[in-house]
Amino acid sequence: MLDFSRLAAGQLTLRLSPVDLAGLVQDTAEQMRPRAVRQGINLQNTIKAPFPPVEADVDRLKQVLVNLVDNALKFTLAGGRIIVALERLGQNLALKVCDTGVGIDPQELPLVTQRFYRGRQAPSSGSGLGLALWEEIIGLHGGRLEIASQPGQGTTVTILLPVR
Numbered sequence: 720m721l722d723f724s725r726l727a728a729g730q731l732t733l734r735l736s737p738v739d740l741a742g743l744v745q746d747t748a749e750q751m752r753p754r755a756v757r758q759g760i761n762l763q764n765t766i767k768a769p770f771p772p773v774e775a776d777v778d779r780l781k782q783v784l785v786n787l788v789d790n791a792l793k794f795t796l797a798g799g800r801i802i803v804a805l806e807r808l809g810q811n812l813a814l815k816v817c818d819t820g821v822g823i824d825p826q827e828l829p830l831v832t833q834r835f836y837r838g839r840q841a842p843s844s845g846s847g848l849g850l851a852l853w854e855e856i857i858g859l860h861g862g863r864l865e866i867a868s869q870p871g872q873g874t875t876v877t878i879l880l881p882v883r
């Protein structure tokens with residue numbers, strides 16, 4: 720069954736283990752780098768310090784990360800920049816994917832995490848399911864997903880996850 724059907728049926732369960740979020744983000748960035756290069760986008764990974772592990776479902780967390788970077792790549796033009804950063808905020812790790820892309824209109828912002836919502840700028844490739852699913856998966860981890868955006872300037876998606 721697809722994650723989304725499971726979630727709708729209340730059957731989405733996590734397989735938790737201690738996860739090195741910094742390493743996972745770095746791997747994801749390297750995996751996506753060839754596409755960024757092809758698109759002429761500067762993908763910067765600013766993560767340095769070691770961070771404490773988070774208790775997470777590593778496969779689903781990886782899906783979330785890939786899709787956040789996928790969104791950033793979809794909505795950023797050649798010559799743009801994507802930064803992935805990680806910081807500790809109290810009892811949370813905050814992962815940020817920040818792009819210099821087309822941004823999201825303020826009136827659209829509350830809608831983008833709704834199921835099947837796709838923005839007017841969205842290329843035909845998407846399903847509009849991503850953010851709705853990722854937000855719920857992060858919620859199941861006891862964390863939350865926040866989106867800030869300036870139309871024409873870019874978008875920052877932040878994922879907060881409690882440290883173990």
Ligand SMILES: Nc1ncnc2c1ncn2[C@@H]1O[C@H](COP(=O)(O)OP(=O)(O)O)[C@@H](O)[C@H]1O
Nearest residue numbers: 790791794831837838841845846847849850874
């Ligand atoms: N980084 C981003 N920059 C601009 N708009 C975005 C970004 N990420 C998401 N969006 C907007 O949110 C909508 C929903 O995103 P998502 O659920 O991932 O759907 P999809 O990727 O299938 O279009 C997108 O169609 C787009 O309008």
Ligand SMILES: [Mg+2]
Nearest residue numbers: 786790845849
């Ligand atoms: Mg998407």
